[in-house]
Amino acid sequence: MKIALMDSGIGLLSAAAAVRRLRPDADLVLSSDPDGMPWGPRTTEDLTERALDVARAAAAHHPDALIVACNTATVHALDTLRAELEPDIPVIGTVPAIKPAAAGGGPVAIWATPATTGSPYQRGLIRDFAGGVAVTEVPCPGLADGVQEADEAAIDRAVAAAAERTPRDVTAVVLGCTHYELVAERIRAAVQQPDLPPMVLHGSAGAVAAQALRRIGVGPAPDAEPSEALTVLLSGRESTLPATALRYVEGRMLAVASPAR
Template identity: 80%
Template structure:
């Protein structure tokens, strides 16, 4: 019998879930693929629920209240499939909706947010660049993370207009233009680049080529996948027999993975899992 571990700010009691492992992930779009693939690598036996909002994306330009409302709707669609944990695989939703999601769902369902990997990127010293959406760049949220975790290093905030949308629609030319524009704003002496939007991890190799292959890129997918297992009191089991169950929800509708997912390695990995509703 597994027991989830409460969030450190939540009630100090555990919840019994039985023997199954089902993890839900939510995002405005296919930005949830890197974290879902990371879960799949750590626990190939986990059932997955992928809930996104193609009807309402992009979330970045929306007001905080609107983001919270849409995030709650997407989360509720996922929760209807009885997951053991919910990963908010979206920086924008984590910024604006994490408190509301935790208030509604915990302690019954652990909620794991996504935070830009500023702390580990800064650990080796600067300079550091943070690639993020225009809405996140310069935001009080990001500035607070810089102050808390990178106060002693030089940090350049790099807005990446259009990159998330280009990745969402697998628009090769638009991806190249957006990556090139962001690379031009990135100081040549940076020692690390933080990928501050989950969509960006899908084109990490293109970003690496643009900023220099010797520059480490720091995403959040592996960390949030590992945190989800910790919250459930589970250990990684990469050799476990794969689960054949994948539920895909697009604005609440039972669907299959969007065609654009096949353009990315993470999406192709998940396509090996059969659709199940």
């Protein structure tokens, strides 16, 4: 079994680690686009072309499924990717976990990139899944870039600024960018109020990993014999995990479980 994941950068690490926890026996293909990132400021047409190139590089390794581990690419390019790759390769998109967050009753904050915050796509998800719940959209300029570069000072600044824009009474925060899941505990610490119940963070990594397994008709097997196959593609070139990936628990877990090649 082989699962491919794609993103502009290292945001795919969270979903890759989730796949590894559910199916340690799965071979992994990680396809990203350091030459073209960030994708957020690009036009839809340009972003879609970049995403197609990254997806094609992954597809050349004949995965059983492809996870689009990027909210921005899912919004703008998912239909195009599916039109090209399915039914041969199931393509699984990443949607912000607004529905489960709203199920808790709110209030809810959605941390997302400036391009996604206030977008018709996100507003549609709020309308469809969070009716009657107080929702605050919180733009997080610089956070994804800081995470990508493992720039501690930039991450601290971006998290602090977003926390200032987050109402103190929120009970849940939706992590609306896959990069944010890599610093989830730092976000929790910044938003948690000492006099309120524990904050609930809602990411998408576990859900997309589980959906990928469902799409190929297999279930979790967390005790399976670990695979040693990890293919890393950087703008189509075979490489190793970037040094910045190893600054995060998820990246180190993949490196230890699967020697990069």
